[in-house]
Amino acid sequence: MSWFLVLSLAPLMFVTGYSLVKYEQAIDNELVQRLRGNAREFESTIEDYEKYLNARRERYKADPMLSFGLLTNAVAQARSRVEGNIPNSSVASLSLFNRDGQLVATVTQDPRGAKDRNLEDASIYLSDAYKKQLDKDADMTVAEAGANKSVDLIAITRLETKTNRNAGYVEEIINLGPQFLENVKKRLGLEIILFNEKGQIIAGSHPDFALYDKRMFSKTVGGAGSETFFDLTVRNEPYGFIVTPVKWGQSTLLVGLGASKQKSKGILRNVNYAFFTMICAIGIIFVMVSIFATRVVVRPVYELVDAIQMMEVKDGPVEIPVTTDTEFGVLTESFNDMSRRIYQTKMELEKKITEVEKAYSDLKDAQTRLVHSAKMVSLGQMVAGIAHELNNPIGFIYSNMSHLRDYSEKLKTIIEAGEQGKEALEKEKQKADYSYIVEDLPRLIASCEDGARRTRDIVIGLRNFSRLEEAKIKRVSLKEGIENTLKLLSGEMKNRIQVHTHFEVVPDVLCYASQLNQVFMNILTNAAQAIDGEGEIWIHLYKDAKNKAVVSIKDSGKGIAKEGLDKIFDPFYTTKSVGQGTGLGLSISYGIVKNHGGDIQVKSDTGKGTEFIISVPIDGPPGALAEANKKA
Numbered sequence: 001m002s003w004f005l006v007l008s009l010a011p012l013m014f015v016t017g018y019s020l021v022k023y024e025q026a027i028d029n030e031l032v033q034r035l036r037g038n039a040r041e042f043e044s045t046i047e048d049y050e051k052y053l054n055a056r057r058e059r060y061k062a063d064p065m066l067s068f069g070l071l072t073n074a075v076a077q078a079r080s081r082v083e084g085n086i087p088n089s090s091v092a093s094l095s096l097f098n099r100d101g102q103l104v105a106t107v108t109q110d111p112r113g114a115k116d117r118n119l120e121d122a123s124i125y126l127s128d129a130y131k132k133q134l135d136k137d138a139d140m141t142v143a144e145a146g147a148n149k150s151v152d153l154i155a156i157t158r159l160e161t162k163t164n165r166n167a168g169y170v171e172e173i174i175n176l177g178p179q180f181l182e183n184v185k186k187r188l189g190l191e192i193i194l195f196n197e198k199g200q201i202i203a204g205s206h207p208d209f210a211l212y213d214k215r216m217f218s219k220t221v222g223g224a225g226s227e228t229f230f231d232l233t234v235r236n237e238p239y240g241f242i243v244t245p246v247k248w249g250q251s252t253l254l255v256g257l258g259a260s261k262q263k264s265k266g267i268l269r270n271v272n273y274a275f276f277t278m279i280c281a282i283g284i285i286f287v288m289v290s291i292f293a294t295r296v297v298v299r300p301v302y303e304l305v306d307a308i309q310m311m312e313v314k315d316g317p318v319e320i321p322v323t324t325d326t327e328f329g330v331l332t333e334s335f336n337d338m339s340r341r342i343y344q345t346k347m348e349l350e351k352k353i354t355e356v357e358k359a360y361s362d363l364k365d366a367q368t369r370l371v372h373s374a375k376m377v378s379l380g381q382m383v384a385g386i387a388h389e390l391n392n393p394i395g396f397i398y399s400n401m402s403h404l405r406d407y408s409e410k411l412k413t414i415i416e417a418g419e420q421g422k423e424a425l426e427k428e429k430q431k432a433d434y435s436y437i438v439e440d441l442p443r444l445i446a447s448c449e450d451g452a453r454r455t456r457d458i459v460i461g462l463r464n465f466s467r468l469e470e471a472k473i474k475r476v477s478l479k480e481g482i483e484n485t486l487k488l489l490s491g492e493m494k495n496r497i498q499v500h501t502h503f504e505v506v507p508d509v510l511c512y513a514s515q516l517n518q519v520f521m522n523i524l525t526n527a528a529q530a531i532d533g534e535g536e537i538w539i540h541l542y543k544d545a546k547n548k549a550v551v552s553i554k555d556s557g558k559g560i561a562k563e564g565l566d567k568i569f570d571p572f573y574t575t576k577s578v579g580q581g582t583g584l585g586l587s588i589s590y591g592i593v594k595n596h597g598g599d600i601q602v603k604s605d606t607g608k609g610t611e612f613i614i615s616v617p618i619d620g621p622p623g624a625l626a627e628a629n630k631k632a
């Protein structure tokens with residue numbers, strides 16, 4: 001806010017200052033113009049004086065009586081010719097000199113100052129320089145510093161007789177003294193200072209001017225011929241002076257005219273006051289406007305911003321009280337509205353989330369049930385297969401049993417007949433077909449042994465497959481696991497599928513044996529199911545460079561179409577008819593292999609066959625080895 005103030009007031013102050021300077025300059029200019037006019041007026045006064053004296057000179061020149069009187073030293077007569085010219089004229093004094101330049105009579109305005117002198121005691125002469133000049137030229141006009149701080153404007157005229165003889169001289173003086181200066185001061189309303197050609201003060205209208213050192217202005221005013229200006233303070237009053245050269249015959253007077261700046265300064269001061277008052281007023285208005293703006297504009301905005309920052313639509317929408325009906329009121333109202341809508345959306349979202357969560361948990365339950373039923377199905381299938389497998393050997397053991405019972409009955413009868421005599425024995429042997437019994441009995445026993453062995457093999461295979469006693473992680477031979485699985489599947493594959501195995505030497509693998517067996521079972525079952533009629537399965541077990549045991553199971557089945565390849569590991573993806581497959585076999589297998597830190601890859605050619613490559617680290621999933629060592 002303060003920056004705003006500074007930025008707004010600074011240009012205003014600059015403009016004000018600039019205008020004041022310009023205004024002061026204008027005042028000075030006006031003063032100079034006025035003084036110039038006055039100087040010209042003064043100049044014309046002096047010119048008038050000159051004309052006036054010239055006219056009088058002509059009269060003196062034309063007065064033969066005057067020349068004669070002077071020439072003949074008739075002072076009284078000469079004097080009587082001129083003395084009437086002095087009273088009530090501008091001329092202060094008139095002096096008559098004889099042809100030698102000696103003063104003979106003086107007439108002044110003041111009758112007491114007028115004097116006639118005898119030639120003997122006369123001691124005042126025109127200077128030689130003046131006389132020389134007057135010999136050349138009859139008229140001479142000069143200015144001189146007069147007595148009593150005044151300037152004398154002097155006009156000297158040489159008088160001649162009719163025969164051009166020098167008769168004497170008339171000198172008239174107009175005195176620019178205190179009275180004159182006082183008059184000028186009154187008439188023009190100005191102070192006036194008269195300087196000589198060197199710029200030294202001779203006379204002035206104000207008594208204080210006499211106090212200045214005579215040479216004080218010589219540097220400023222000197223160099224006659226051009227106008228100069230200076231400022232001077234007289235009794236605390238500021239004055240502006242113009243100095244103009246004014247010609248008086250052969251001399252040049254420097255006339256200084258000064259006007260008081262008091263008035264204009266006063267006006268300037270008033271203007272200053274006006275400007276500064278205006279600035280202060282504007283400043284105050286600014287401050288008030290900013291305070292008002294802070295109250296009315298900024299505070300509601302901050303309140304709104306605070307509310308937005310703190311906004312937590314937990315227990316209900318955020319409501320900011322609407323205190324004004326300005327735009328901020330509208331803004332606050334729309335914020336409240338927005339907050340209400342956010343709250344409503346949040347509630348709907350929460351409801352949806354609860355629904356989704358419930359749906360998810362339902363789905364999980366369904367999945368668990370499905371997995372369970374899938375397990376039951378595959379278990380059922382497996383049990384059916386195994387039952388079938390067991391049924392054969394047990395069936396023929398069972399059917400052998402009736403023969404064995406029959407044979408043992410017959411043998412018992414033969415033995416009993418033998419106790420009665422040889423004839424009865426032979427007769428009974430014949431009757432019971434003893435020779436056939438003897439021949440068939442070992443075959444029957446061998447067949448029973450075979451059936452019993454096959455039954456035992458199946459049971460051992462089942463036990464090994466489930467490895468129930470080995471649910472913990474343990475080093476096992478994958479070769480054995482695959483062989484056991486094959487045994488369980490032999491019923492399905494028998495007579496239809498030729499299995500080629502190639503087991504390289506691979507160290508025992510640290511794993512959950514039953515789980516890996518389930519993987520082999522799933523993949524081999526799929527392979528068997530993919531083969532329509534007769535076909536082949538190739539199993540290759542080896543160790544790769546990364547210390548992994550790799551099992552490749554390849555079949556000559558129908559293969560998997562390209563679009564199916566991406567989906568086969570998805571749960572419930574199946575191409576089999578209902579009851580045939582659940583689509584979980586490969587997804588479960590994938591999970592098992594990944595848990596073992598391994599990988600399953602599949603390659604397939606439709607119509608030619610499919611290859612699954614299962615690889616698992618020999619030392620089990622990460623961390624398993626250390627765990628196993630600890631336990632051991």
Ligand SMILES: Nc1ncnc2c1ncn2[C@@H]1O[C@H](COP(=O)(O)OP(=O)(O)OP(=O)(O)O)[C@@H](O)[C@H]1O
Pocket residue numbers: 374522526527530555557558559560568573574575576580581582583584585586587610
């Ligand atoms: N060796 C294979 N040859 C051709 N198709 C295969 C092969 N193995 C798997 N499949 C395809 O992958 C699908 C998914 O197999 P998966 O084992 O996951 O389920 P399923 O065999 O259909 O059912 P389940 O294994 O639960 O009885 C199969 O339906 C089949 O289309």
Ligand SMILES: [Mg+2]
Pocket residue numbers: 522525526581585586
């Ligand atoms: Mg399957």
